[in-house]
Amino acid sequence: MIKIESRRTTQISTAIWVGILSVLISLLISIIVLQFMHYHPIKIFLTVFSKTYLRLDGILENLVSLIPLSLCSLAVVVPAKAGFWNIGVEAQFYMGAIGATGIALAFPNLPGLFLISLMLVAGILLSGLFGFICIIPKIKWGVSEILTTLLSIFIVNYFVKYLVYYAWEDPKTVAAQTPEFVNAAKLPILIPDSRLHYGFILAVLLVLGIGFILKRTIFGYELRLTGANPRGAEYAGIDIKKYAYFSMIIGAALAGIAGVLEVSGVVFRLQPTISADYGFSAFVIAWVSRLSPIAILFIGYLFSGLEVAGFKMQMMGLPSSIVAMLKGLILLFVLAGETLTFYKFSWVREKKKSEKIKKIEKAQISN
Amino acid sequence: MERIIKNILKLKNIVKTFPGVVANDYINLQVKRGSIHALLGENGAGKSTLMNILAGLYASDSGEIYINNKKARINGPKDSINLGIGMVHQHYKLVDTLKVAENIIIGLPEQKWMINNRVLFDKIASLSKKYNLLVRPNALVSDLSIGEKQRVEIIKMLYRNVEILILDEPTSVLAPQECQNLFKTLREMKGQGKTIIFISHKLNEVMDIADMITVLRNGKVIKTMKKTDTEPRKLARMMVGKEIESISKNILKDLKRVEPVLVAEDLRVLGDEGEIVLNNISLSIKKGEILGIAGVSGNGQKELAEALTGLRPLVNGRIFIQGKEMRSLKPINFINNGISHIPADRIGVGIIPDFNCIENVILRIYKKKPIKKGLMLDFKKASEIGNQLLNRYDVRMSSSYMPVKLLSGGNIQKLILARELSCNSQLIIAMHPTYGLDVSVLNKVHKFLLKEQENGVAILLISEDLGEILTLSDEISVMYKGELTSKRSRKYCTIENIGYAMMGIDKEIKEEKL
Numbered sequence: 001m002i003k004i005e006s007r008r009t010t011q012i013s014t015a016i017w018v019g020i021l022s023v024l025i026s027l028l029i030s031i032i033v034l035q036f037m038h039y040h041p042i043k044i045f046l047t048v049f050s051k052t053y054l055r056l057d058g059i060l061e062n063l064v065s066l067i068p069l070s071l072c073s074l075a076v077v078v079p080a081k082a083g084f085w086n087i088g089v090e091a092q093f094y095m096g097a098i099g100a101t102g103i104a105l106a107f108p109n110l111p112g113l114f115l116i117s118l119m120l121v122a123g124i125l126l127s128g129l130f131g132f133i134c135i136i137p138k139i140k141w142g143v144s145e146i147l148t149t150l151l152s153i154f155i156v157n158y159f160v161k162y163l164v165y166y167a168w169e170d171p172k173t174v175a176a177q178t179p180e181f182v183n184a185a186k187l188p189i190l191i192p193d194s195r196l197h198y199g200f201i202l203a204v205l206l207v208l209g210i211g212f213i214l215k216r217t218i219f220g221y222e223l224r225l226t227g228a229n230p231r232g233a234e235y236a237g238i239d240i241k242k243y244a245y246f247s248m249i250i251g252a253a254l255a256g257i258a259g260v261l262e263v264s265g266v267v268f269r270l271q272p273t274i275s276a277d278y279g280f281s282a283f284v285i286a287w288v289s290r291l292s293p294i295a296i297l298f299i300g301y302l303f304s305g306l307e308v309a310g311f312k313m314q315m316m317g318l319p320s321s322i323v324a325m326l327k328g329l330i331l332l333f334v335l336a337g338e339t340l341t342f343y344k345f346s347w348v349r350e351k352k353k354s355e356k357i358k359k360i361e362k363a364q365i366s367n
Numbered sequence: 368m369e370r371i372i373k374n375i376l377k378l379k380n381i382v383k384t385f386p387g388v389v390a391n392d393y394i395n396l397q398v399k400r401g402s403i404h405a406l407l408g409e410n411g412a413g414k415s416t417l418m419n420i421l422a423g424l425y426a427s428d429s430g431e432i433y434i435n436n437k438k439a440r441i442n443g444p445k446d447s448i449n450l451g452i453g454m455v456h457q458h459y460k461l462v463d464t465l466k467v468a469e470n471i472i473i474g475l476p477e478q479k480w481m482i483n484n485r486v487l488f489d490k491i492a493s494l495s496k497k498y499n500l501l502v503r504p505n506a507l508v509s510d511l512s513i514g515e516k517q518r519v520e521i522i523k524m525l526y527r528n529v530e531i532l533i534l535d536e537p538t539s540v541l542a543p544q545e546c547q548n549l550f551k552t553l554r555e556m557k558g559q560g561k562t563i564i565f566i567s568h569k570l571n572e573v574m575d576i577a578d579m580i581t582v583l584r585n586g587k588v589i590k591t592m593k594k595t596d597t598e599p600r601k602l603a604r605m606m607v608g609k610e611i612e613s614i615s616k617n618i619l620k621d622l623k624r625v626e627p628v629l630v631a632e633d634l635r636v637l638g639d640e641g642e643i644v645l646n647n648i649s650l651s652i653k654k655g656e657i658l659g660i661a662g663v664s665g666n667g668q669k670e671l672a673e674a675l676t677g678l679r680p681l682v683n684g685r686i687f688i689q690g691k692e693m694r695s696l697k698p699i700n701f702i703n704n705g706i707s708h709i710p711a712d713r714i715g716v717g718i719i720p721d722f723n724c725i726e727n728v729i730l731r732i733y734k735k736k737p738i739k740k741g742l743m744l745d746f747k748k749a750s751e752i753g754n755q756l757l758n759r760y761d762v763r764m765s766s767s768y769m770p771v772k773l774l775s776g777g778n779i780q781k782l783i784l785a786r787e788l789s790c791n792s793q794l795i796i797a798m799h800p801t802y803g804l805d806v807s808v809l810n811k812v813h814k815f816l817l818k819e820q821e822n823g824v825a826i827l828l829i830s831e832d833l834g835e836i837l838t839l840s841d842e843i844s845v846m847y848k849g850e851l852t853s854k855r856s857r858k859y860c861t862i863e864n865i866g867y868a869m870m871g872i873d874k875e876i877k878e879e880k881l
Contacts, residue, residue, distance in 0.1 A: 216743055216744060216746070217742050217743055217744060218733065218734065218739060218742060218743070218744055219742065221726070221733065221744055224722075225719055225722070225730075228719045228720070228721050228722060229715075229716075229718075229719045229720065229721075231712075231715055231716045232715075232716055232717070232718060232719050233719075234678060234698060235676075235678060235698065235708065235710060235716050235717070236698075236702075236730045236731070237697075237698045237699035237701075237702040237703075238699075239697075239699070
């Protein structure tokens with residue numbers, strides 16, 4: 001009989017080995033599946049692994065997608081710490097990108113640093129305002145913020161399409177996109193011969209900064225109080241509405257910053273596909289990281305590696321559907337394995353056996 | 368002819384563990400047929416766990432149960448009922464939206480397709496008469512008083528022909544006179560040959576009703592004895608494991624010239640469902656006074672405490688603190704005016720369960736120097752001050768950085784006291800401050816409160832525990848259906864006259880002729 005027991009306290013080492021074990025098991029299953037499909041899974045995995053995690057260009061490429069992933073994860077974490085679900089990260093990401101694009105297209109003649117700062121401010125304001133609007137129905141009428149933020153994604157999706165197909169359409173190409181930014185609106189590259197831009201530094205600073213604010217400041221303490229026990233927070237005299245608004249605005253603005261950095265650092269124009277589902281991956285990263293900003297950097301790195309590895313596998317001839325399945329397998333096992341960090345399974349001998357032992361004992365006594 | 372077995376129930380070496388706790392540690396128990404057997408022990412002694420095993424709600428890790436000398440296998444509540452064991456839990460397990468009669472036959476196979484009301488009502492009526500248990504079969508459970516719900520639970524078990532009836536802390540929700548009725552019923556049932564197991568932590572009750580008494584402590588049986596062979600002091604020592612000192616307090620006399628700390632006028636407050644729960648309540652508390660508010664829970668006490676701390680809006684009424692009217696009734700304003708609150712719901716309101724002890728104990732003082740440093744929290748200072756407080760109020764924990772939710776109920780309450788009594792308040796609103804606490808912790812809580820009172824702090828003590836009210840209060844008032852009787856000095860109050868006011872029989876606490 002299997003008995004499930006709560007671990008009560010979970011050590012970080014447990015969490016780490018459970019994570020590694022989950023990934024290994026999912027890889028094992030993937031290998032079996034691919035072997036049956038007559039690919040060479042071990043060869044593919046080894047090549048892709050060394051290309052993504054061991055070689056410098058692979059690592060730098062991971063860091064490029066870590067920028068939006070970490071910021072979008074923070075956008076989930078801050079509201080979650082205050083007790084709210086921000087499902088609309090994807091929407092807020094695009095609002096940031098829209099703000100930045102608007103400025104870049106409107107003022108192409110401004111000097112670089114000034115233009116980029118202006119783009120940042122516009123992105124933050126637009127996405128922050130958007131997050132604020134999404135939380136108002138919750139505070140005023142108790143409408144679930146899960147609904148409002150989720151549905152906001154569709155609205156923004158159509159808005160972006162309107163912009164790229166009509167209002168800000170690039171006259172030179174037929175693709176759905178805006179014209180390319182002027183050079184002044186492009187973020188400089190951090191490491192030569194790579195795509196890693198200066199946004200990386202900003203992202204890391206923001207992750208550390210938010211971590212510090214949540215942990216060390218009065219604001220962070222009160223925000224966490226509100227999330228951990230709203231009735232308790234109210235009892236302690238905290239204005240919980242204030243934290244509902246602030247947490248959502250800050251979260252949305254962080255997603256917006258990710259959008260700004262993506263258009264001005266990587267894509268250089270607005271397209272309806274600039275987010276590789278960052279908003280959704282961010283959700284998983286945030287929760288696998290247990291809402292810890294520092295953990296986001298590491299989990300986010302593994303995740304962006306997964307994204308990059310996926311592209312590499314496709315380049316090696318694996319169909320994209322298979323790649324999606326492999327990614328799904330890894331995720332599934334990691335999430336399912338989570339249970340093990342909080343509970344342990346132990347085998348308990350069945351009663352029949354103990355009765356047998358008793359019989360033996362009896363026999364011994366009678367002898 | 369079958370031999371009648373003297374012991375209807377025998378438990379042998381019952382062990383039950385929960386993560387980190389041994390709730391039942393090799394428990395042996397024998398219960399005589401047709402007796403009232405009391406299980407006496409503090410909270411967490413393992414009484415309820417043991418009985419839940421008998422009722423089929425928990426499975427024991429090991430051990431054997433014998434009913435009528437036959438080994439019994441209990442894998443669920445159904446098995447228990449079939450073996451003739453019925454339990455009335457501390458929190459009743461009735462369906463609010465169904466009628467009394469429907470609740471009584473819930474889950475019974477005989478009424479599978481159609482409910483024959485006439486037969487059913489007749490049977491309920493006969494049980495009701497036989498055991499002096501007044502119920503209305505046609506009433507909705509949600510309309511019943513707590514005492515009536517309890518009677519329905521008992522009839523539910525009798526309907527199933529149980530031989531052994533287990534009652535878990537049955538008197539904790541009853542007014543004194545209702546207790547006497549319950550005891551009458553229990554004696555009646557004993558006379559009819561039923562066996563009753565009575566779980567309690569109240570000594571006087573056990574001495575009143577039981578034939579046999581088993582004392583449990585820390586999951587172990589300390590001793591089983593006849594009631595006639597023991598006395599309350601001995602039992603108390605066995606329960607707690609050491610001597611307990613009794614607390615007494617003198618009534619304050621010259622309160623006339625003292626200024627009131629808090630005055631509330633014509634408070635009208637709505638409940639969670641929008642119904643009126645407090646109707647034109649006025650009260651005043653003076654410096655250094657303990658005003659006790661007695662009453663059966665659910666008569667508006669919780670809402671009163673919330674209204675007086677800003678957690679529940681007023682429909683009507685005014686609140687004055689030190690003669691000044693409160694303009695804004697937000698919680699923060701009450702806190703800034705020096706009102707502390709020991710809430711009824713410790714886990715849900717009083718603490719932040721996932722936060723550690725330090726983060727919880729600084730909840731009232733983190734916005735003051737030296738913990739506040741500009742926009743920052745100085746966690747070094749916080750843990751210094753926090754640890755001092757936790758030590759002073761004797762909060763026992765393995766580390767002050769463990770989540771509070773892992774502390775025991777008594778330690779959680781001490782932590783709340785440490786926080787609420789350390790912020791130089793003028794008034795402490797203490798709601799059920801000792802509910803469910805061990806005698807030793809209870810005494811400590813009372814001492815902490817009395818010390819505050821000596822320092823001139825006013826205390827509004829809202830409690831169901833009449834003993835507590837009568838020990839600590841200077842003045843006493845009773846709450847019944849959202850109204851408050853005018854307050855009376857403790858010296859005119861007895862269990863009887865308060866009890867009548869608690870049941871709404873008397874509109875005021877009547878003066879007893881001594």
